[in-house]
Amino acid sequence: MSRGAVPAKEGTEETDRLERVLTGGMPEGNCLILTAENVDRRKKLFKTVSAVGRVLSFSKVKGEARQRHAVQEMADGLLARTGKRLSTGAWAALGRKTGFELRESLGAIETLITYTGEKTQIEAEDVEAAIGRTKEETVFELTGALDERKLTTALQSLKALLDQGEPPLMIFAMIVREIRLLFQAKLLIASGRLGTFQPGIDYGLFQKSVYPAVRKIAGEGEDAIALASQHPFVVYQALKNAGRFSPAELAGYMERLARTDLALKTTAQDPRRLLERLLIAVCGNR
Template sequence: MTGTVAKAIAEVEQGRRYPVYLLYGDEFLAKEGAKGIIGTLVPPERQSLSVEVVSEDNDLASLPIRLNTLPLFGGVKVVVVYDSKAFLSKFNLQGVAQKSQDAWLAGESERSVRLFLQIVAAAGEGEGFLERAARGEVLDPEWARVLSIERDPEAEAWLREVARTAVADRLAIPEAAGAGLARIYEDSIQRGIPAYASLILTTEVVDERRSLFKRISAAGFVIDCGVRSRRTWDTQMNPEAARAKIREMVSAAGKSIDEEAVASILNRAGSTMRGLVSEMEKLLLYVGARPAIRTADVLEVFRHSREANIFDLTNAVSSRDAGRALLALRSLLTQREPAPLILNVLAGEIRNLIIARSALDRWLDGRLDPAISFETFRVRVLPRLKEPREGDDGSAARLLEMTPFRAYHLLRGASRFSLARLIQGLEAIHETDLTLKTSGHPEALLLEQLLIKICPGG
């Protein structure tokens, strides 16, 4: 059975309980969902005696005994394993690497390192790989085999930092991962979980081809807690998942929020639900007793976050506003954001603007009013991108795979540049990258000069 946390809870309330529950995807949502199911299965006053949390690293061998131990005062016995590594395989290491990188970008260092060590274990690597990664000496074939993610300055900085942390703190590589752990769970499910018990597992990434996943899907209840699409270039949360969490928290606080303020949060939310919740808690504290959350409140609270400054930088570049771009750059440098990562962000934005410019020329006759409203764009412009065109280069398809608001933002930005100017901007980024690596010139000065080249006349 597959479904949502709400559906799983509703079925428990109607008298149907499953022997095993698997929640995977966003780490925060999976754990919160597990706690919601536990709270429905076992009353709070009985949880200390009827709910057991098992460490997969230290105590998994006791799982069968724990499942078969009757609860002291009757009712349901629940055994929980958080952050299981049993669903890892060489086929989903890319997803785990991406989540580790997301956690690193969100400042969740401990979680980022934990996920990285899971990758190392599942790939069959040891301390030698950790030491090479810490020194920045991982060769391309090894990178592709172990990590499977695109190699760029941001990914290289992530790998060096998490590997250095693991080496400096002498953290152990997990001894068992993937198939070895999966067999323990499969044996318990195959023998039959007692009628009075339920096993609850959470994990961030699953390989749906694993027999354990298939067995749980057949006998239990599987919940996808993902907040990102499965497209590898998507780095932000699914807007609807983020929007729902924003509305939920605002409503619980007895406040209101307008759509413009919600959009401002979405643009600055980052890629993890935990990060969004943390920022929303700050926002609610900032608003205090006022009944309504305004856009100005969002801009004030979120202005110091990494995601907000990156959004402000890319938004200013798309608007050809050199002044705002320089302000965002200085904020990122104040936060000690590495220059190679800033260059990577700029290169990604320019590449997306090139895609948008190509679609603009082929599907929209090369023109789009930058002042067009989103609603007008959605009704009148977006359908035109779906029309067949001779010489289709795939640019419209790439835009349609993004969220409508992202496509709207990119096309408006592309209308301010010629294709030649965008290509020149990309070349300037590559030249700046080379200068950073081969000269002793100040990073801040080189990046400022680059922005002025990209945004001439801004």
């Protein structure tokens, strides 16, 4: 048994004890708060909590643009109460480090408020100094290296994520997402329906003249194009980076992803080696 594991019998006894405490009622003036990232609503404990207390669900915001907006709204309120604000560069640096995940972002802002003392404006250098290297930052390094076909950086980022304890299947899912976005971007470019798009287009012009065309041909339901639901800058980067790959290469990578997925889930092959070979195939084939 691994260190820190709880025997099944002991875990059941602890759950039963908690259920008895809950059904017996809390002492007057006391309030018990339980938090969990995931719960099984079929379990007796969840039903007991629902019956004697109150269950609040804070679902993850779907869609990168909506997620960023939600973070910014809550962060603005937090900053306003302390008389501070984040510069444009600081917001960008925060996003690179937290991926605009709500909990991580608000925690980072609280750290920045304390770190900056009497300063009213938080700058990018404050973010770099106060917020350490995060998993999200390493993820961005990996996907960025993949987009730019920088093999050494991609392998270093993979190692860092695995060393941080990130599950191989989660890392694989990130790689799959990035290659799918590149493939969809390539198909959109080939469709000839993006108007004035050129790889060197300025981001401001892209937002005004190209992004509306992407949204227009996005589709709905099963026909929806996942790329079109991303933040405009993600779409912009995918369309620019797709030029580094040929249609045949990206189609081949999609097939390789399917084989790697099968190997990760049904064989005893080393996940690290499988992911390394995948990155070598994508970034080293130039």
